[in-house]
Amino acid sequence: MNYNLTKVKFTNLEKILFPQLGITKAQLIEYYIRIAPRMLRILANRPIVLTRYPNGIDKGSFYEKDAPEGTPSWVATYKIHSETAHRDVNYVLCNDLDTLIWLANIAAIEIHIPLSTIETRDNPDFIFFDIDPEPPSTCEDAMTAGLYLKEKLDRLGLKSYVKTSGKKGLHILVPVVQEYTFKQTRAFVHKIGQQLAEEHENVVSEFSDTKKPGKIFVDYLQNAQGRTNVSPYSLRGVPEATVSTPIEWSDVKKRIKPAEFNIFTVPSLKKDPWKDIFEIKQKLDGK
Amino acid sequence: MAKKAKPSRTSRRPVWSGSITIGLVNVPVKLYAMIFDRSISFRFLHKVDNHPLKYERVCTKDGKVVPWEEVAKGYEVAKNEYVVFSKQELEASKPESDKRIRLDKFIDYFSVDPTYFNSFYILTPDNSNDAYNLLLVALQKMGKAGAGRITLRTKEYPVLVHAYQNSLVLTTLRYGYDVANPNSFEELKELKTPNKTELDLAVKIITDLSGEFDIEEYEDNYRRKIEELIEKKLKGETIVVEKPVEEEAKGLMVALRETLKQLEKK
Numbered sequence: 357m358n359y360n361l362t363k364v365k366f367t368n369l370e371k372i373l374f375p376q377l378g379i380t381k382a383q384l385i386e387y388y389i390r391i392a393p394r395m396l397r398i399l400a401n402r403p404i405v406l407t408r409y410p411n412g413i414d415k416g417s418f419y420e421k422d423a424p425e426g427t428p429s430w431v432a433t434y435k436i437h438s439e440t441a442h443r444d445v446n447y448v449l450c451n452d453l454d455t456l457i458w459l460a461n462i463a464a465i466e467i468h469i470p471l472s473t474i475e476t477r478d479n480p481d482f483i484f485f486d487i488d489p490e491p492p493s494t495c496e497d498a499m500t501a502g503l504y505l506k507e508k509l510d511r512l513g514l515k516s517y518v519k520t521s522g523k524k525g526l527h528i529l530v531p532v533v534q535e536y537t538f539k540q541t542r543a544f545v546h547k548i549g550q551q552l553a554e555e556h557e558n559v560v561s562e563f564s565d566t567k568k569p570g571k572i573f574v575d576y577l578q579n580a581q582g583r584t585n586v587s588p589y590s591l592r593g594v595p596e597a598t599v600s601t602p603i604e605w606s607d608v609k610k611r612i613k614p615a616e617f618n619i620f621t622v623p624s625l626k627k628d629p630w631k632d633i634f635e636i637k638q639k640l641d642g643k
Numbered sequence: 644m645a646k647k648a649k650p651s652r653t654s655r656r657p658v659w660s661g662s663i664t665i666g667l668v669n670v671p672v673k674l675y676a677m678i679f680d681r682s683i684s685f686r687f688l689h690k691v692d693n694h695p696l697k698y699e700r701v702c703t704k705d706g707k708v709v710p711w712e713e714v715a716k717g718y719e720v721a722k723n724e725y726v727v728f729s730k731q732e733l734e735a736s737k738p739e740s741d742k743r744i745r746l747d748k749f750i751d752y753f754s755v756d757p758t759y760f761n762s763f764y765i766l767t768p769d770n771s772n773d774a775y776n777l778l779l780v781a782l783q784k785m786g787k788a789g790a791g792r793i794t795l796r797t798k799e800y801p802v803l804v805h806a807y808q809n810s811l812v813l814t815t816l817r818y819g820y821d822v823a824n825p826n827s828f829e830e831l832k833e834l835k836t837p838n839k840t841e842l843d844l845a846v847k848i849i850t851d852l853s854g855e856f857d858i859e860e861y862e863d864n865y866r867r868k869i870e871e872l873i874e875k876k877l878k879g880e881t882i883v884v885e886k887p888v889e890e891e892a893k894g895l896m897v898a899l900r901e902t903l904k905q906l907e908k909k
Binding site: 361362366367368369370380382385386389390392393396408410424426453457461462463 | 689690691692693694891892894895896898899900901902903905906
């Protein structure tokens with residue numbers, strides 16, 4: 357057998373990571389191998405944060421910013437000084453297939469990314485709307501709100517891309533030229549959220565309103581330096597093994613079920629709805 | 644796991660061999676360890692993949708691993724200030740074992756306070772049955788222990804040799820300066836004489852509870868519990884360091900080939 361295809365030494369492949377569905381680490385690794393061609397270009401040069409579940413999703417997880425001890429020397433890392441922790445944090449950069457496979461092998465089920473790359477860390481290349489339904493609101497309600505948002509962005513001449521969060525929410529991204537600060541993008545997202553909240557009864561735009569039942573929160577706070585969100589095509593540490601999946605706006609109109617996008621179905625999706633996301637750089641002040 | 648009886652034989656190899664000398668008399672002997680620490684020991688594993696961890700000597704300046712050739716020993720005379728020794732220098736100062744246990748005094752074994760007892764070794768005759776037996780019987784008859792000294796590896800110890808269960812046992816002793824003096828505690832100096840009624844009561848309790856001591860009545864409960872767990876894990880969910888399972892790895896290789904082809908196209 358030819359192991360030269362990867363530098364990664366696989367361990368404990370038959371370990372069960374999703375006990376409800378009996379999904380093994382081998383299946384987790386295979387998922388990330390198969391999704392790599394779509395995922396790597398998004399991860400490239402973004403200091404990632406991991407959520408690891410070394411003994412499966414039922415046995416606890418931990419957040420990991422620092423490249424873990426035992427990180428192979430061929431894995432690229434990027435040092436950022438943390439003001440809050442008063443020390444340097446060595447983030448993993450997942451710029452190649454081997455690194456992605458290695459992450460899967462250490463049971464990093466969830467991969468989170470910031471909205472800017474290391475080349476221009478202070479200037480995001482995406483603005484990000486997190487649409488989060490508060491029960492009894494459902495993901496269908498989140499989709500309704502998502503469509504309001506798309507309409508508004510369309511009217512501003514901004515092309516937007518949508519993905520499931522892998523849980524109940526929707527994430528909407530707008531690629532922008534890398535010349536805005538996070539403060540500017542955050543203010544922009546907040547303003548749009550406030551307008552939506554005014555126009556639609558169930559939508560709220562302030563964090564303080566999120567605990568009211570049945571509301572749909574358009575979260576602008578994610579647009580900040582150092583903040584990370586679940587990466588497109590990252591698995592979620594939930595029993596259904598769902599994936600935060602880029603989808604078409606037409607899927608949102610059809611009110612697709614987010615649970616349909618999971619470890620089994622996503623690798624065989626034919627189309628990449630985000631194919632041209634890196635070719636489009638938009639300005640926020642109109643045309 | 645079967646409950647282990649007291650180890651009948653110590654270990655195959657003697658720790659030391661030489662002679663007991665008393666004046667002009669010479670008794671060739673071998674020395675076997677008598678004390679075993681049988682507490683449970685664990686190996687550290689990397690919990691993510693259950694591989695054993697190893698220790699490395701890392702330089703505090705640059706965090707790099709230091710090979711043994713570059714290791715020296717330093718005696719810290721002040722904070723961050725060391726007197727440095729090479730291996731050769733220390734080697735030259737080591738006491739040389741003259742392969743003798745010189746006994747120059749005979750005393751009552753228990754006249755030495757047990758806090759000085761360090762470790763115990765079983766002495767066996769080394770083609771010297773008659774001389775060994777003579778010394779053993781004489782010590783048994785007199786109820787005495789021989790006092791002297793021995794050099795084990797690089798350290799010199801005061802020792803006692805006494806008769807114990809039909810054999811000679813060597814007791815290494817600690818030096819006086821190795822044992823702390825309880826009188827150095829202030830709170831112990833302030834103790835007052837208890838009143839009579841209290842003391843009478845305490846004496847009564849102690850009298851009621853007086854008896855024989857049997858070490859077999861004591862057991863390390865932690866050790867027993869862990870042994871039970873080990874037994875359970877051995878039956879069921881043992882953690883073994885696993886090599887990649889061929890079948891599963893094969894599936895991954897198929898996926899890898901396809902992905903690598905796709906990535907090449909881009």
